[in-house]
Structure formats: structure tokens, C-alpha cells
Amino acid sequence: MIPHFTAAEKAIHYPEDRKFYVRLKPYMLFIMGFVLIGSIAIAWIQYLFFGLPPDPSLSFSAVAVVTEPSGFPMWINISHWVNFFFLVLIIRSGLSILVDHPRLYWNNGCGPETEWIRFTPVIFPKDKTWTAKQDSRYISPVVGLPGYRHTVGIARSWHFLTVPFFILNGIIFIFLLLYTNQWKRLVPASFQIIPDSWNVFVHYATFNLPVEPNGFYHFNALQQLSYFAVVFIMAPLAMLTGLAMSPAIDSRFHWYPKLFFNRQTARSFHFLIMFAYVIFIVVHVALVALTGLSKNMNHIILNKPNDTSSTGLWIGIVIILFVVAFNMLGHWLSWRKQRTLQFLEKKINESLWSSTINKFKPKSFYTKKDISPYFWPNGKMPDSKEWEDLKGNNFKDYKLKIYGLVENPIELSLDDLKKMGREETIEMHSCIQGWTGIAEWAGVPMSKIIDLVKPHSNVTTVAFYSFGEGLYGGVYYDTNTLDNCLKPKSLLAWEMNYQPLPVEYGAPLRLRVENQLGYKMVKWISAIEFIESYKNIGKGFGGKNEDDEYFDLLANT
Numbered sequence: 056m057i058p059h060f061t062a063a064e065k066a067i068h069y070p071e072d073r074k075f076y077v078r079l080k081p082y083m084l085f086i087m088g089f090v091l092i093g094s095i096a097i098a099w100i101q102y103l104f105f106g107l108p109p110d111p112s113l114s115f116s117a118v119a120v121v122t123e124p125s126g127f128p129m130w131i132n133i134s135h136w137v138n139f140f141f142l143v144l145i146i147r148s149g150l151s152i153l154v155d156h157p158r159l160y161w162n163n164g165c166g167p168e169t170e171w172i173r174f175t176p177v178i179f180p181k182d183k184t185w186t187a188k189q190d191s192r193y194i195s196p197v198v199g200l201p202g203y204r205h206t207v208g209i210a211r212s213w214h215f216l217t218v219p220f221f222i223l224n225g226i227i228f229i230f231l232l233l234y235t236n237q238w239k240r241l242v243p244a245s246f247q248i249i250p251d252s253w254n255v256f257v258h259y260a261t262f263n264l265p266v267e268p269n270g271f272y273h274f275n276a277l278q279q280l281s282y283f284a285v286v287f288i289m290a291p292l293a294m295l296t297g298l299a300m301s302p303a304i305d306s307r308f309h310w311y312p313k314l315f316f317n318r319q320t321a322r323s324f325h326f327l328i329m330f331a332y333v334i335f336i337v338v339h340v341a342l343v344a345l346t347g348l349s350k351n352m353n354h355i356i357l358n359k360p361n362d363t364s365s366t367g368l369w370i371g372i373v374i375i376l377f378v379v380a381f382n383m384l385g386h387w388l389s390w391r392k393q394r395t396l397q398f399l400e401k402k403i404n405e406s407l408w409s410s411t412i413n414k415f416k417p418k419s420f421y422t423k424k425d426i427s428p429y430f431w432p433n434g435k436m437p438d439s440k441e442w443e444d445l446k447g448n449n450f451k452d453y454k455l456k457i458y459g460l461v462e463n464p465i466e467l468s469l470d471d472l473k474k475m476g477r478e479e480t481i482e483m484h485s486c487i488q489g490w491t492g493i494a495e496w497a498g499v500p501m502s503k504i505i506d507l508v509k510p511h512s513n514v515t516t517v518a519f520y521s522f523g524e525g526l527y528g529g530v531y532y533d534t535n536t537l538d539n540c541l542k543p544k545s546l547l548a549w550e551m552n553y554q555p556l557p558v559e560y561g562a563p564l565r566l567r568v569e570n571q572l573g574y575k576m577v578k579w580i581s582a583i584e585f586i587e588s589y590k591n592i593g594k595g596f597g598g599k600n601e602d603d604e605y606f607d608l609l610a611n612t
């Protein structure tokens with residue numbers, strides 16, 4: 056089960072300062088402490104000075120059978136456990152994705168030390184170039200799927216493989232909830248639920264456990280409110296904040312991430328919702344155990360109201376063992392069957408995205424004042440003699456080679472390119488790891504290059520080759536569909552923030568394709584090839600990261 060790493064792999068999978076570490080900025084610690092301790096303190100003040108509020112669950116008879124609906128029909132039992140199964144996989148893979156850029160922010164620039172929380176002991180080093188790749192961290196495989204410092208590609212395969220099933224299960228659940236009258240158990244009938252829930256909370260917080268209304272017939276107010284929130288508020292918010300991280304959506308509909316303030320607050324909320332789910336699960340399981348474990352398990356597994364045998368409990372244990380076993384299988388698949396995971400995830404998501412959000416045309420939106428003061432660099436700088444020589448001469452001898460299935464293969468110097476036309480745009484860059492940055496870019500539109508070289512009609516794909524190497528050696532390259540190269544704002548850029556493109560950020564020439572994630576935007580471009588299919592180059596998966604790190608071919612999300 057535990058993979059055997061070579062020394063080189065070890066260095067990647069276990070960075071030296073890998074130890075688990077969380078550091079909240081003091082102001083966030085204060086706010087979170089204030090909310091948690093503050094509400095408990097108010098509950099105690101109310102209890103000590105005004106006495107225990109009436110227990111609202113007593114207003115429903117705990118003994119007499121409350122009117123319909125009651126019980127848990129089989130479809131509720133099944134979807135409850137199916138939901139549990141997928142939620143575990145989603146949370147664990149999400150944590151693995153999180154530590155690939157182990158910092159959360161409220162600002163789109165993601166500047167050093169502007170994070171409100173970091174999951175890494177590393178303080179941003181100011182004395183050297185520190186790339187986002189170097190900053191990525193380790194997570195224990197007990198917590199994360201796949202854990203260690205595996206590729207974010209595999210973590211995303213799990214996340215995006217499971218999310219559609221989680222959503223499907225949720226849709227079926229909500230449909231049946233509304234179709235039957237079971238929704239009445241979850242949807243509060245009046246705002247009275249809020250003061251009632253507070254009253255129940257005062258009972259819990261002061262250790263005066265409220266009378267249990269018997270969940271088979273009725274939930275107490277706080278229980279109903281939290282179940283309602285989990286189903287009707289948290290789950291939709293998790294999906295919507297997830298979508299707000301998509302460059303294809305954000306580059307077209309700039310208002311969308313603003314629903315959550317900005318792209319990075321959406322990412323932070325996505326995390327906080329996950330955190331709320333974990334707290335919910337812990338409290339939920341604790342209360343299920345405290346209020347009659349066997350009886351409760353018979354409710355949610357067998358739909359039997361008054362059975363106190365341990366049948367349901369045993370079946371529950373078997374279900375949990377199955378989930379644990381499946382997660383262990385998940386680790387095995389993550390290290391031994393990476394291509395299968397990459398393939399399955401592609402099967403589910405690629406046609407969905409290519410026929411929907413990939414079609415959106417990026418629109419300009421940002422202005423000079425939005426430009427981020429800091430922009431994370433990423434990738435490995437070229438170190439070949441060829442590139443060093445070109446750089447030494449300020450790229451005067453640089454020639455971009457354009458070839459492949461075209462009528463006019465050509466070599467162009469930077470000056471030639473500049474004569475072809477210049478377009479300037481301010482855009483947000485989204486890295487697969489999670490960070491973003493806004494910068495000005497200027498260069499020649501890819502459409503002009505395409506007009507000039509005239510690709511054959513069978514060309515579907517454009518390959519961009521770099522002077523630099525990938526993380527594991529070998530030329531860095533990536534492909535984009537011809538379609539995406541023709542989208543507005545697709546540029547070969549030689550300028551960043553009104554300066555010649557700095558060496559770190561891809562000099563002399565880099566690609567911008569605004570509906571894609573960062574790894575599609577090759578830096579230090581040496582050549583461009585027009586091809587019939589991405590399958591014919593490299594290992595055949597569409598790019599260096601797709602080949603070696605199991606990233607998606609289409610990077611819309």
C-alpha cells in the first residue's frame with residue numbers, strides 16, 4: 056500500500072519542512088474565537104442570570120407520535136450513506152488540493168504574507184525566487200487523498216470524479232424530498248426556528264442536554280436548522296464557490312466571482328464550508344452516539360422506530376469499514392493506476408466542459424488599479440546554453456519557429472512579431488494550485504499568427520514548446536485547441552505590466568489563453584507547432600503536466 060519512493064521521489068513527496076502546521080493570522084484567530092467563545096459565553100450569561108430558556112422540543116410531544124411525515128424511508132437511508140461515502144472522498148481530495156498551495160487569502164493578488172491562514176511552516180522567503188511549485192506542501196495520506204506531495208492532478212481526479220456523483224445523489228435526494236412530504240422535516244415552517252434553535256443551543260452549551268424528541272418522529276429546532284443548512288445552504292454554496300474558481304467562467308462573467316467578493320474569497324469560502332461540514336460531522340456523530348446509538352442506527356439504516364437491538368449498528372459499522380477500505384483502495388489507485396484515474400476523470404468532465412464553459416469568450420474587465428502588487432512565479436527557469444546565449448544578447452537573435460501542418464512555416468524575430476500588431480489586456484491568471492494574480496499583458500494576438508501561417512484544415516491543436524524543462528526533466532510543452540487560440544485575448548506576450556516580459560515570467564515570449572488554467576500558458580516559448588492531434592506528441596496526453604502529473608487536457612476549472 057505504502058509506495059516505495061526512490062531518493063529523488065522522496066525529495067519531492069516529503070519536503071524537509073513537511074510537518075503539519077496551521078497558522079491563522081491573529082485577527083482571524085480573534086474573529087473565530089470571538090464567534091465560538093462569544094456565543095458560548097452569551098449562552099452561559101443567559102443561563103446564569105435568566106435561567107434556562109424553555110426547551111422548545113417539549114412543545115412537540117416527545118412521546119406521542121407527531122403527525123406525518125415520520126421515519127426514514129429506504130431512499131433517505133441510502134442517499135444518507137451514499138452522501139457520506141462521496142463526502143469523505145471529496146473532503147480528503149480537497150485537502151490534498153489545498154496543500155498544493157497551502158495558503159488562503161481574501162485578495163486576488165495572493166501576495167506574500169497576505170494570507171489569512173497557512174498550512175505550511177514555510178514563511179515566504181524574500182531573499183530568493185520562491186515559486187508556487189516549491190511552496191506546495193505535504194499532507195499525510197491518513198488525512199488527504201492521495202496525500203504526501205503527490206501531483207495535484209491526481210488529487211483533482213478524485214475531486215472531480217466524485218463531485219458529479221455527490222451532486223447527482225443530492226439532486227435525487229432533494230427531488231424525492233419534495234416529491235414526498237419528507238421536506239417538512241427539514242424545511243423550517245417559520246422563523247420561530249431561529250429563537251428556538253438558540254434556546255436548544257443554550258441547553259447544549261450549558262450541559263443541560265435537551266429532551267431528545269426521538270428523531271424518528273421529530274428533530275429538535277437546532278437539529279432541524281443544521282440539517283436544513285447542510286442540505287440547502289452549504290451544499291449549494293460549496294458548488295457555487297467551486298465554480299467561481301473556474302477561469303473559463305470568471306474570464307467571461309466577471310460578476311460571478313464577485314458574488315463571493317472575489318476569486319480568492321470564493322476559494323476561502325470553499326474551504327470554510329468544508330470546515331463547517333467537518334464540524335457538523337463530528338457533532339452529528341457525537342450526538343447520534345449520545346442519544347441512543349443503537350436506536351438511532353436502526354432509524355437511519357432499518358427505518359425501525361422502537362428497535363433497540365444492535366442490528367443497525369452492525370450494518371453501520373460494515374458501511375464505515377467499507378468506506379475506509381475504499382479509501383485505502385483509493386491510495387493504491389493513486390500510486391499505481393494514475394492513468395486510469397486521469398482517464399476516468401476526463402471521461403466524465405471533458406465533454407461536459409468542452410460543450411459548455413469552454414465556449415465562453417473571455418471579456419476584458421480589469422483596469423490598471425486592479426494589477427496585483429505581487430505575482431507568483433512558477434515553473435523551472437530554462438538553463439540551456441541556447442537560452443542563456445539568447446538572454447545574454449537581450450533576445451536580439453531570438454527566432455520563434457512556427458511549423459507543422461501549415462501553408463507558410465516561418466521563423467520570426469521579436470521585432471517581426473512586434474510589427475504584426477500589438478494588443479494589450481489586463482487579466483487574472485489562475486494557477487491549478489489555487490493562487491491567482493492580475494497583470495497587464497501585451498503581445499500579438501494568436502489569431503494573427505494563425506492568419507499568417509495558414510494551418511491546414513485538419514489542424515485541431517497548437518503545441519507550444521519551451522526552452523525550459525518540466526519538473527521531472529524533458530522539454531516543457533503544452534497544447535491548446537485551435538479554437539481557444541482564436542478566442543479573444545489569446546496572445547503571444549512580450550510585455551508584462553508595461554515592461555518587457557521579465558526573465559522569470561517567460562522572456563522572451565509566453566502564451567496567454569484566458570479561459571484556461573496557468574499550466575496551459577507556456578513560458579519561454581521556443582517553437583509553435585500546428586498538429587492534427589495532441590496524441591501525436593510527447594507521451595500523448597496534451598502537455599508536459601498532462602503527461603507527467605496527470606493534469607487535465609482541457610483546463611477550464
Ligand SMILES: Nc1nc2c(c(=O)[nH]1)N[C@H]1C(S)=C(S)[C@@H](COP(=O)(O)O)O[C@H]1N2
Pocket residue numbers: 430431432433434435485486487521522523524525531559560561572573574575576577578579
Ligand atoms: N516553460 C514553462 N512554462 C510554464 C510553466 C513551467 O513550468 N514551464 N508553468 C506553468 C504554470 S503551472 C503557471 S501557473 C504559469 C505561471 O506563470 P507565472 O510564472 O507568470 O506566474 O506558467 C506556466 N508556464
Ligand SMILES: [Mo]
Pocket residue numbers: 433485486487488573574
Ligand atoms: Mo500553475
